[in-house]
Amino acid sequence: MACVKLDSDFVDYYDNYFNDSGPLVYHRRMGNSLPRGVALEKLRAKGVPIIPLGAVNQFPRTARNLVVYTDQKAHQGQGKKILDWNEANIMYPNTLASQYVEDMGGLYLKHLQVGSRRFNLTMQNPYNGTACHPGFIVNLQELEPGYNFVMALPIFSIDYIPFNGVMTAVDFNEVQNLYELGFERVMTPSDVVKEIESAIKALNLV
Numbered sequence: 001m002a003c004v005k006l007d008s009d010f011v012d013y014y015d016n017y018f019n020d021s022g023p024l025v026y027h028r029r030m031g032n033s034l035p036r037g038v039a040l041e042k043l044r045a046k047g048v049p050i051i052p053l054g055a056v057n058q059f060p061r062t063a064r065n066l067v068v069y070t071d072q073k074a075h076q077g078q079g080k081k082i083l084d085w086n087e088a089n090i091m092y093p094n095t096l097a098s099q100y101v102e103d104m105g106g107l108y109l110k111h112l113q114v115g116s117r118r119f120n121l122t123m124q125n126p127y128n129g130t131a132c133h134p135g136f137i138v139n140l141q142e143l144e145p146g147y148n149f150v151m152a153l154p155i156f157s158i159d160y161i162p163f164n165g166v167m168t169a170v171d172f173n174e175v176q177n178l179y180e181l182g183f184e185r186v187m188t189p190s191d192v193v194k195e196i197e198s199a200i201k202a203l204n205l206v
Helices: 036-045 085-091 189-202
Strands: 004-008 024-028 053-055 065-069 080-084 096-099 107-114 117-124 136-142 155-163 166-173
Touching (some): 004 189, 024 189, 080 085
Parallel strands (some): 004 024
Antiparallel strands (some): 053 096, 065 080, 065 096, 107 117, 155 166
């Protein structure tokens, strides 16, 4: 039995393997996540290239289509809309947005950290012309294990797309939901909780 208990505001597939009386606590609260703009700026401060952000009305008409972040704390394709420049400026002129990159075909790279285990996931987003979706894994590469002492989070993910020839972050999820990725096919519940426990200790999050 793990020595860590869970403090969370959402459900994931490994939750039953926590110990309600454990001395360690994993704080996994979506409600405490940073807003998207703040989270991405945090990445920029750590040297990670991020997609250019701004209010809708700051983008020139040549941007054509924009990704408008209607809920800056939402992830997995939620809380954002893809609108053309005119619609975006009529409906959400002061809302945070980024330019929509047209030629990706719905593909993006998700870097996922679970404790010391690190993965690069190629994701396919079934884009329908107006909405974003979390997509599904089309390729998985596990990297050499190691803790991320810069981010210092037991579980997190960063989504990347190519932008002007550079892999550029478009989302930073501090509490990635593994069930929504179908990750139960990759890691067992007990393995996930063991990694969380080890990460809390290694990252000095006690």
